[in-house]
Amino acid sequence: MQLHIIESGNFKLDGGAMFGVVPKSIWQRTNPADNNNQIDLAARCLLVETNDQLILVDTGMGDKQSEKFFSHYGLWGDYSLEKSILEKGFHPDQITDVLLTHLHFDHVGGAVLRTPKGQLKPRFKNAKYWTSKEHWNWAMNPNLREKASFLEENLIPLKESGQLYFINANTRFPFELRYFDGHTEKQVLPLIPYHGKKIFFTGDLIPTAGHLPIPYVMSFDMRPLLTLEEKSNFLEEALKNDYLLFFEHDAHNELISLKQTEKGIRLNQSFRLNEYFE
Numbered sequence: 001m002q003l004h005i006i007e008s009g010n011f012k013l014d015g016g017a018m019f020g021v022v023p024k025s026i027w028q029r030t031n032p033a034d035n036n037n038q039i040d041l042a043a044r045c046l047l048v049e050t051n052d053q054l055i056l057v058d059t060g061m062g063d064k065q066s067e068k069f070f071s072h073y074g075l076w077g078d079y080s081l082e083k084s085i086l087e088k089g090f091h092p093d094q095i096t097d098v099l100l101t102h103l104h105f106d107h108v109g110g111a112v113l114r115t116p117k118g119q120l121k122p123r124f125k126n127a128k129y130w131t132s133k134e135h136w137n138w139a140m141n142p143n144l145r146e147k148a149s150f151l152e153e154n155l156i157p158l159k160e161s162g163q164l165y166f167i168n169a170n171t172r173f174p175f176e177l178r179y180f181d182g183h184t185e186k187q188v189l190p191l192i193p194y195h196g197k198k199i200f201f202t203g204d205l206i207p208t209a210g211h212l213p214i215p216y217v218m219s220f221d222m223r224p225l226l227t228l229e230e231k232s233n234f235l236e237e238a239l240k241n242d243y244l245l246f247f248e249h250d251a252h253n254e255l256i257s258l259k260q261t262e263k264g265i266r267l268n269q270s271f272r273l274n275e276y277f278e
Contacts, residue, residue, distance in 0.1 A: 008060025
């Protein structure tokens with residue numbers, strides 16, 4: 001197995017929304033805000049290469065939305081999903097599977113493209129797109145608070161193409177899948193064995209290293225008290241078993257190890273994935 005970092009694009013979100021009840025005077029120490037109170041974020045995906053599969057974990061925002069839509073998210077940098085895949089020596093048509101941790105637009109937007117004729121179709125024509133049936137149903141019948149994160153143009157083309165699959169007991173990936181319900185219903189995150197270590201793809205359970213303290217929970221979470229419990233339990237497991245955390249949204253920390261401190265479990269060391277495993 002080989003892992004490849006796929007940078008699908010950087011963006012910004014309001015720091016207050018990203019840290020919920022935590023005061024700005026505290027969260028800005030790790031995630032400094034700009035003049036619009038927005039913090040730097042990544043949409044860092046992961047490509048898992050095996051002998052017979054090429055599995056992409058999440059797809060970022062994509063590029064099919066309007067200029068007005070993207071103006072709210074302060075896009076920065078020159079990364080793109082397809083460019084990053086090509087730079088790693090692969091073609092989008094080689095992707096066999098796309099694991100969608102959940103269906104919010106910043107995780108699934110790149111799964112669908114808009115053709116020059118304005119048609120919407122799956123970006124990876126030979127891939128199976130995977131999510132949980134429970135989360136799909138949740139996204140198809142969204143609550144008013146979360147509705148803006150589930151966009152039909154990201155979801156319906158997957159279903160209509162016949163490329164949408166639901167994870168079940170017989171689904172086989174070369175890694176373990178963990179489910180979390182605090183951020184949204186049945187967010188699914190991979191725990192990947194790699195060169196004698198285990199790497200956890202943090203998704204929106206722990207968006208950045210600045211979110212390691214247990215009470216630091218996003219305003220976007222549907223069940224924040226459950227997030228507290230899920231994050232606490234997982235971090236204890238991760239510390240005990242020496243897991244590495246891979247951040248999808250931390251623009252400045254790609255992979256970290258953990259340590260126990262007087263204030264709780266915190267960042268120990270930060271690495272580049274390829275440098276750690278070279």
